[in-house]
Amino acid sequence: MQVSKAFLKILKSKFPSAVIYIVLFFLVGMMMTRTEATESAWEKTQLKLVVEDLDDTAESRALAEILGKGNKVIPPLASEDDLTDALYYTTVDYAVTIPAGFAERLAAGETDGLLETRHIHESYATANMKMLIDKFVTTYGAYMELTGSSQKSATQAVRTLSDETNVVMLQKEESTKSSSDLLLIFFRYMPYILLCVILNMLCPALIVMSKKDIRFRTDCSGIRPSSYTMQIFTSSALYVGAIWLIFVIAGSALNGVMYTGKLWLVVLNSLVFSLFSGVLALFIAEFAPSETVVNLMTQLCALGMCFLCGVFVDQALLGSGVLGVAQFLPAYWYVRVIRMVNGDIPFNAGEAALAIGIQAGFVVVLILLSVLVRRAHYSSAPRKRMA
């Protein structure tokens, strides 16, 4: 067990570099899960609006009231630049300025360009707001024809537009929505952190053990190669298992959810992906790269896989071409299971098992490749130096 002991000691010495990633992930996990909401009864999408009323008449106040129904009205921002930034990053969806003279122009029927509006994106939110504003103006105009009084028209418009619309939320017979959405969000982002932590720690440790001089010294000893390899594999598996367990326990603790029913599938899914990360580390280590190259490979694999496979950007938003390529990466299948359990796509036990099986397949393939590369390295003569 000497090899195991030494290997685990080396792993321990590499731990500090992984701590930052782990701490970051937990912080982000706590932050992100607080911003997500769970589905329940119908609720209109709340847009964030900046409404500036420079007219301050009954009519402008009526419009402001309508705009505020079901939306979040934010007070005007400190500067135009701040507003531009907020519109770009969609912390504000739309900005409306009701200029002075609004009521007079409205009463006179001069509706073109009545309000100053600001937006960056020609998005659904923008279209929604345009429709709402035009609806108010149209309703007011109609009541003006009926009543002839501007204030009465405005009041009537507010009353009419405040009527609740009958919206029914239909659900399929079998609800596929999990009650633990926050936990699933936590698991959704796990591939990045698993890859970073495992690759960053396991690779350098494996490289140390595979250094030429150390390898030669080990080969000269009485230990069998199979025993040596087994000890390395076991220690690696132990480490990967420990990391995985930390995250699984943390996920449950941070979100206050116990694992039941389909969530165990998610746990199994994460275990298989952790194994994949461990085997990927083994594979990369066979090429004995320097520490900097390991860092590079870690970021490339982690970021690349996570962007392509729907970890950072939802699979529903990615193009079919991208998803076609992503299917050749295990993270795609990992995310697919998460989406199934989350109810984003119809749940099918067989498909979920297949997705996990495909990830396991990647594990097996990488192990075989690692063995092949190792054999190729060990069978070649060491590079000769000038004497």
Place this chain on the structure above:
Amino acid sequence: MFLHNFKYELKMVLRQREFIMWLMLFPIALGTLFKVAFGSIYSNNDMFKSIPVAVVNAQEGTVLNEIFRSLGEGEDAALAITYADEEWAKELLFDGKVSGIIVVDNDVSLQVAGKGIKQSILEEIVSRCNMYQEVIGQAMITGDETELRKVIAELGKEVNACRDVSPAADNPDVYVQYFYNLIAMVAICGSLTGLHVATSSQANQSELGARKNCSPTPKFKHLSAAFLGSCVAQGVSMILCVTFLKFVLQINFGGNLFLLYAAAVLSGCLGVALGFFGGSIGRLKYEIKSAILLSCSMVMCFLSGLMVGNIKGFLAERMPWVNRINPVAIISDSFYCLNMYSDYRRFFTKVLGMVIYITAFIVFGALFSRRKKYASL
């Protein structure tokens, strides 16, 4: 002697395999990945397109039918309407082929299977239909046919109440900020080069440092030549990165191209300066320092939105000071300002921020490095 040192420092940096990989190949690979992943997300998902909807029980010749027809007509139609019976409509809804079902009865109602902006727009449209019914109903009560016609005409009038005074962004695509952050990441990864500058000049950090300290060349000359050489090398990699993104991947950064390159090169210097500062403090081994620098760089990149795009907006609301002090956020903001603002006031504010950081890192790094003798080597 300065030129001699500069020449060799440049050679050293450009021949380092890690430099080539991290600062030249990595951004190309990641940039291509981003292009593939995000290339058409904005236009396909974020920009408004006709919302697919099923309409049930619509009757020909009614006002409501006219409304639906007008909403579903033309290139910029708000709706893509499928007229269906109840069963088929539900099938379309659960298959995700329509976002909602508008049911025409005494009242107009909406059936949805989820919550979202598309469903909210459909609710808006349904509310409009109900408003029409309400107003027309009230007009009919008066018994005045002329008034009724006027009301109907008023309801049918095209309204354009919004006068758009939005800032003219060259490229409003919100996903382009991933590319800003990619350039910023390449810049901040130049800290590894800066780290090498620091450690190779300190006797207690490397053998090379000890040898240099024994030479008659003042440390200031060593350091400045090495720093400048690294900045030049880093500047080259920044130019390559921007060129690849702009001209090969055809990313629209907007703004002034010269200023874009200038900001990129300056940000590269910031990365080198950060590494120099980090390498000058403490006695940790080179490997540990580089791991710390790299980890901190990734944290800063994350907080700037490299991985989760809307985090900057999230921080701007709750902790705006983070965006103001995060060097990566400052770098990516400079590119953002070039795109969003036609005057360069904010851009130069960001540039000033970078210059302040560079100066501070160099000054403090030099202060820590200038110790002539060491307690131990």
Place this chain on the structure above:
Amino acid sequence: MKPTVVKIDNLVKRYGELVALDHFSLEIKEGEIFGLLGPNGSGKTTTINCLLSLLSYDKGDIEVFGKEMTPVSYDTKSQIGVIMQNVAVIDELTVRENIDYFCGLYVLDKAKRKECVDEAIKFVGLEEFENFRPKKLSGGLLRRLNIACGIAHKPKLIILDEPTVAVDPQSRNRILEGIQELNRNGATVIYTSHYMEEVEQICTRIAIMDKGRKVAEGTKDELKSMIRNTESITIEILELPEDVRAKIASQPHVYETEYDGNKLTVRCSGGRHNLIRILGVLQEAELGFGRVYSELPTLNDVFLEITGKALRDSKE
């Protein structure tokens, strides 16, 4: 009287509780090859680092070429060449580029520098490997490159800190010959090592260090004359009765005998024909013996007698 090149006076250096240099003093004259000999941890490298103003020290004065040595003594530094204990070369540059770079820190004139670099490459015998990168060189060649980087600018004072560690015999001989040639060309050399054979071979004057102190100083003959031992006789013998041993011990000039079961070591102080007398005793006792050899005292014996321990572990 030759001028003093290096003067170290009462140097004290502490690392926390540990006293690395304990009131250490030294004076090196121009033209000497001065050897600093001592076991691992005796303070040789610390002395060199203090001398070069790389390390701070708690007490004492250091002068080089008559001037106080400080980190900003650039004029003085331009006349010093340093060969560090660990190889300090740049992996990304070729052999020639490395030497050119370090020479360039001392010699500004390009033409002169080229000449110096060519000579340095020839001097260390790396002509065939000019365009090789350090990673492609063996340990011995790497050490030669390390030396070339330190002497290319033709310094007046050359400091070599254990330059032959892990070096093949061919390279080692070359290095030692090279040092002697540099000395013949006018350089003063400070050579630190824990290999007494090297120090005995090339050094004109030697200081022996132990635990941060100078325990002895002088030429090798002066050092050897400090000790009692003038001859060590070793005889392989399987059986040695006590009375025979006692008889040997009572022989003239014999001051110590040691028997470990199969080897008898007899130490003599002065006298002639000691070997013949001792063999005569064994013959008289009709005792058979194997190999016999007689050695003159080495620096190791000097160190052993002064400190009570060997310069290097017996395993070395």
